[in-house]
Amino acid sequence: MSTSYSDFEFERRFLVRRLPDVLRDAPSLIVQSYFLSDGGYALRVRIQAGGIDVGVDGESDPAEIIAAHREQFDFAAVTVKGPSAGGTRYEAERQLDPLVGVELVRRGGARVVKTRYAVWLGADGWSVDVFGGANSPLVVAECERSGPVTELQIPDFCVTEITDDRRFSNESLAVGPYGQWAADHAKELARTGPRFREDFGENQRLESP
Numbered sequence: 001m002s003t004s005y006s007d008f009e010f011e012r013r014f015l016v017r018r019l020p021d022v023l024r025d026a027p028s029l030i031v032q033s034y035f036l037s038d039g040g041y042a043l044r045v046r047i048q049a050g051g052i053d054v055g056v057d058g059e060s061d062p063a064e065i066i067a068a069h070r071e072q073f074d075f076a077a078v079t080v081k082g083p084s085a086g087g088t089r090y091e092a093e094r095q096l097d098p099l100v101g102v103e104l105v106r107r108g109g110a111r112v113v114k115t116r117y118a119v120w121l122g123a124d125g126w127s128v129d130v131f132g133g134a135n136s137p138l139v140v141a142e143c144e145r146s147g148p149v150t151e152l153q154i155p156d157f158c159v160t161e162i163t164d165d166r167r168f169s170n171e172s173l174a175v176g177p178y179g180q181w182a183a184d185h186a187k188e189l190a191r192t193g194p195r196f197r198e199d200f201g202e203n204q205r206l207e208s209p
Contacts (some may be wrong), residue, residue: 009091012149013168015160016139017110018119019128022209026118027053029069032063032107036169040083044171045109047101048075053115056132058179062111066102075102081171085202087149087163104132109132110174122153122206134177140168150201155208 029052038042049072066073076098082090087175096104105111116132124143131138141158143149162168167176167185176184196203 007090008090009089009144010087011089011142011144012144012152012161012163012197013140013142013158014154015162015168016128016141016157017159018157019130019139019141020157020208022052023119023128024117024161027051028112028116028118029054029065030116031066031071031105031111031113032110033168033175034171034174035104035109037110037175040081040166040169042079042081042169042171044079044081045096045101045104046075046077046079047073047098047105048116049073056113056130056136058133058136059095060132061111062113062133063106065113066106070102070106073098073102076104078104083197084164084169086168108141109190112170112174119144121155121208122204124153126140126155131173134179135173136179137174138168138178138182144179148200151204152200153204155195155206157208159163161196163197 029049030046030048032044034042049069052072054132076096078096079091079093113133114129117128119126120127126141126143127137128141143152166172
């Protein structure tokens with residue numbers, strides 16, 4: 001029996017304090033609604049507009065952004081996810097008509113708004129999400145591969161690893177926004193120090209531009 005990875009995602013995720021301006025390239029505006037978020041299981045509808053950077057911040061309102069850019073959303077998908085374990089997670093995604101996706105996100109679910117930048121650093125492509133609204137000023141960088149993310153070159157703007165910290169999953173952020181607990185997390189990080197997983201092979205630190 002052959003093994004298929006098509007319905008699994010393999011990624012490692014990191015907290016970022018500040019994304020260098022030179023890396024704010026290839027933006028995509030993303031608004032997503034979570035219709036289920038429970039114990040690591042999630043049902044999500046995402047709409048995305050490529051090439052748009054609205055400069056999301058703490059004042060960004062997902063409903064207003066959808067209304068302002070509804071004709072520019074060119075991708076939509078519904079995704080079912082299972083709990084993450086060691087950087088591996090079940091994820092089945094199916095594409096939707098963008099107009100249907102916009103209406104689903106507009107009409108229901110717990111929303112998250114962010115700008116995603118796609119950058120190439122070292123040997124990997126990275127996605128860096130800058131969150132708006134109640135999750136501002138959160139910035140998260142992730143490296144995703146078709147198989148386990150091992151021997152990773154980690155950019156120096158990554159503060160600590162959050163791969164298996166469920167608080168930072170998008171579905172958790174939809175119902176428990178970062179702005180509500182950012183100060184407590186900062187104290188926690190100051191007390192424990194940064195952590196980077198060592199069970200995926202040797203990590204390397206990569207100097208960013």
